[in-house]
Amino acid sequence: MNLLECKNICKDFGKKKVLKNINLIIPKGKIIGLLGKNGTGKTTLIKLINDLLVPTSGEILINGKPVGVESKKIVSYLPERTYLDKSMKVIDVIKYFEEFYDNFDSKKAKKLLKDLDLDLNSKLSKMSKGMQEKVQLVLVMSRRADLYILDEPLGGVDPATRDYILDTILSNFNEGASVIISTHLISDIERILDEVIFIDKGKIILTSDTDTLREKENSSIDEIFRRMFKC
Amino acid sequence: MNFNNDRPIYIQLLEQLQVLIVSGKINSGERISSVRDLALEYKVNPNTVQKALQELENLGLIYTERTNGKFVTSDKKLIEKYKKEFAKEQVNNYFRNMNSLGFTNEEAINYLKGDK
Amino acid sequence: MLKKLLKYDLKWIFKLLIVFYSIAIVFSILTRILFSIDNSTVFNILGQICSGVTISFIFSILINNIMRCWARFIKNLYGDESYLTHTLPVNKKTIFISKFLTGIITMFASVLVILIVLFIAYYSKENLEWVKTSLNILATIYNSTIIKLLLIIFLVFFLEMVFTIFAGYIGILLGHRSNDKRIVKSIIYGFITYMATQTITLIIMFICGLFNKDIMNLFMTNNIVNIDILKIIMYGAILLYTVYIVSYYVIGLKIFKKGIDVD
Numbered sequence: 001m002n003l004l005e006c007k008n009i010c011k012d013f014g015k016k017k018v019l020k021n022i023n024l025i026i027p028k029g030k031i032i033g034l035l036g037k038n039g040t041g042k043t044t045l046i047k048l049i050n051d052l053l054v055p056t057s058g059e060i061l062i063n064g065k066p067v068g069v070e071s072k073k074i075v076s077y078l079p080e081r082t083y084l085d086k087s088m089k090v091i092d093v094i095k096y097f098e099e100f101y102d103n104f105d106s107k108k109a110k111k112l113l114k115d116l117d118l119d120l121n122s123k124l125s126k127m128s129k130g131m132q133e134k135v136q137l138v139l140v141m142s143r144r145a146d147l148y149i150l151d152e153p154l155g156g157v158d159p160a161t162r163d164y165i166l167d168t169i170l171s172n173f174n175e176g177a178s179v180i181i182s183t184h185l186i187s188d189i190e191r192i193l194d195e196v197i198f199i200d201k202g203k204i205i206l207t208s209d210t211d212t213l214r215e216k217e218n219s220s221i222d223e224i225f226r227r228m229f230k231c
Numbered sequence: 232m233n234f235n236n237d238r239p240i241y242i243q244l245l246e247q248l249q250v251l252i253v254s255g256k257i258n259s260g261e262r263i264s265s266v267r268d269l270a271l272e273y274k275v276n277p278n279t280v281q282k283a284l285q286e287l288e289n290l291g292l293i294y295t296e297r298t299n300g301k302f303v304t305s306d307k308k309l310i311e312k313y314k315k316e317f318a319k320e321q322v323n324n325y326f327r328n329m330n331s332l333g334f335t336n337e338e339a340i341n342y343l344k345g346d347k
Numbered sequence: 348m349l350k351k352l353l354k355y356d357l358k359w360i361f362k363l364l365i366v367f368y369s370i371a372i373v374f375s376i377l378t379r380i381l382f383s384i385d386n387s388t389v390f391n392i393l394g395q396i397c398s399g400v401t402i403s404f405i406f407s408i409l410i411n412n413i414m415r416c417w418a419r420f421i422k423n424l425y426g427d428e429s430y431l432t433h434t435l436p437v438n439k440k441t442i443f444i445s446k447f448l449t450g451i452i453t454m455f456a457s458v459l460v461i462l463i464v465l466f467i468a469y470y471s472k473e474n475l476e477w478v479k480t481s482l483n484i485l486a487t488i489y490n491s492t493i494i495k496l497l498l499i500i501f502l503v504f505f506l507e508m509v510f511t512i513f514a515g516y517i518g519i520l521l522g523h524r525s526n527d528k529r530i531v532k533s534i535i536y537g538f539i540t541y542m543a544t545q546t547i548t549l550i551i552m553f554i555c556g557l558f559n560k561d562i563m564n565l566f567m568t569n570n571i572v573n574i575d576i577l578k579i580i581m582y583g584a585i586l587l588y589t590v591y592i593v594s595y596y597v598i599g600l601k602i603f604k605k606g607i608d609v610d
Contacts (some may be wrong), residue, residue: 029278030278031276031278044245077294082237131262163274166274167274170270170271170276172275175267187236190236191234191236191274191276191279192274192275192276193276194276194278194279208347210239210240211242211279211282212238212239213237213241214237214239214240215235215239218237219237220235220236220237221236222236223237229307
């Protein structure tokens, strides 16, 4: 059974058609790049998978079942914005995750936070946006999930942090799990990807194994992407 | 190690591991790190590592012991054979590059000997 | 899961309300003390000031309770935090019930505190007599009956406040179905919901009035009120508000279960 399957997904906002007939299959055990320029529908697709939007038409199946409580148990999602109650302390948020997610490993979360020099007792409202994003990444990666969905995890961070984030993703995702990473910063991330999905103007225009694509085009994914979407 | 994004990562990783084996940095008979560890070390996808190791196994440079993991072959002759192949490739590369500069093969050899 | 959600919802709302509760109680005690000191103009003036502060805090409690319930509803279900709320492995229904219970529980606590505050600050025989005259009730009625009546009035008031919160929820749910100007539309829809339901109440009252002169008299004249009629009206109001609250819950849940689009 496929981990995630999108069948003929369309999403309109009023008259604006943001996603047009998306068909997608994500198997188990892959790291997949969802690549596209800003505003092409990447986040909309991710939000649909996470029940934050209702599709205008089409069907999304996770482990063969429609989006719902069961799917939320096995999907760990990092949105592109800060989504925690800022009046909470880091330790409160860990407790919160512990309470709601059976597969949350609080020991691991605490260890990762320590590695990052983040204080458990500081209030989120007192932390910079970058620090809050790190806390969120730690929380998301500390769940033993089947599917990790990371929306722009590298946006707006310095190169050193970027490396750390990639390391964290690589070393913490559950064995046998899949990871979907949406980004427009391709060169930083392409070496860890199994597969890429190019999305433009609400449509999927290419899905391929990364090494096959490199071999065929004799160039990096980043270059292929640039060539394809030359303005 | 820095990979070049222009070429398939698994091939670059394969080459890297081959060099480690023929140069003796990983000894014949020695155990190879797990897929996960290699993935972390080279900062690549575990599936990429898997693919590279599969290729190495196809070449006969490593073998799998069911429960213990993967080991470098103890067939030293085979390793030696690959070492020579790589050396030959390097030499060929050298001649090709010298040829493109206008050297004949003989001139290129003399150049190495110090006859400028 | 409901318990856990409710815990966080209540915490968020009470965090601020507790402050208002404490201040109101402190000032009610001050009012009591200052008014009980006889023959002193200074203390009397101070008492009046404290009394004013107490009353204004009673209103603050109500307004803040309602506003904070709405704010929580919007923030938690449609704002940034909704990215967490809606990805928790929890039923939509459970999330929704938690928000409704939050409205009921917090408002119950607030009305209770207000009752206590009023009791501390103003309870006395003279004031009960004053209530009687201002309600135009026969002055011979026993005080205990008046207290009962007041409690029933408070129950109606509590339901009215809960009803207001829920009308707001419905407004927010309707307003957020569109893709732009969601807050403005929420306010408009909420207002329409509230007014429409209250209009129904008036119509029902009027129809009852057509059949019962005493009820009509209550609205049309300044005659002395029969306390039994007043009670009947209050019971009617309790019934009506309960029906409204339940219908809001059912309608709201139906909209919510269809799924929502967060920003």
